Amino acid sequence: AALEEYRKINLYNADFPGGLFNLGIMYANAGNLAAAEAAYREALEVDDQFYIAKVNLPTVFAQQGRHGEAERLLRELLRDHPELHELNSSLAMLLAEQGRYAESREFFLKAAKLMPEQTRILYNLGLLENTLGNTAAAERYLLSALEREPGSYDYLYALTTFSLEHGNKDKALNYARQLADRFPGDPATRQLVEAAGK
Numbered sequence: 138a139a140l141e142e143y144r145k146i147n148l149y150n151a152d153f154p155g156g157l158f159n160l161g162i163m164y165a166n167a168g169n170l171a172a173a174e175a176a177y178r179e180a181l182e183v184d185d186q187f188y189i190a191k192v193n194l195p196t197v198f199a200q201q202g203r204h205g206e207a208e209r210l211l212r213e214l215l216r217d218h219p220e221l222h223e224l225n226s227s228l229a230m231l232l233a234e235q236g237r238y239a240e241s242r243e244f245f246l247k248a249a250k251l252m253p254e255q256t257r258i259l260y261n262l263g264l265l266e267n268t269l270g271n272t273a274a275a276e277r278y279l280l281s282a283l284e285r286e287p288g289s290y291d292y293l294y295a296l297t298t299f300s301l302e303h304g305n306k307d308k309a310l311n312y313a314r315q316l317a318d319r320f321p322g323d324p325a326t327r328q329l330v331e332a333a334g335k
Contacts (some may be wrong), residue, residue, distance in 0.1 A: 154180040154187040222251035256285045309333035
């Protein structure tokens with residue numbers, strides 16, 4: 138009922154790009170990607186400078202498997218709005234999902250430089266460097282992420298599996314025990330402790 142009321146309010150405000158944009162978000166969250174795209178495009182028809190709607194379109198395209206369109210739009214947005222630093226991270230993720238790791242790295246590095254407060258970028262860089270075979274850089278980025286957010290499940294998990302993958306069971310066991318202390322009921326953590334302890 139509340140969702141329907143929200144939809145009605147935004148339909149009432151459909152003469153304004155903000156109302157259409159909110160509808161787009163609502164549709165995207167509900168998994169109705171075609172309706173989300175239509176709402177974002179309508180917002181841009183009302184105001185072609187309403188770039189927030191344009192920023193959300195690449196995500197919708199990527200979720201529909203339209204990676205080429207998503208990439209073109211992200212590159213266009215980066216050209217026209219270089220101050221939108223998060224677009225570097227979005228493009229990096231899109232390229233990584235397509236296996237274009239070297240290109241992805243370039244944009245993750247830009248994002249890390251422009252948004253040093255975003256710890257998740259360091260984590261993504263760590264995973265990417267490991268995929269590229271740059272183990273020292275991978276560990277450095279993953280450790281940097283963990284130093285900033287010591288209790289992070291994702292970062293501890295990544296360092297545990299990274300250490301196991303590269304044969305360092307002592308480090309793996311240390312990270313796995315930290316995970317077990319923080320997340321005692323997690324079955325994946327239990328398995329990691331067992332794997333590292335063998």
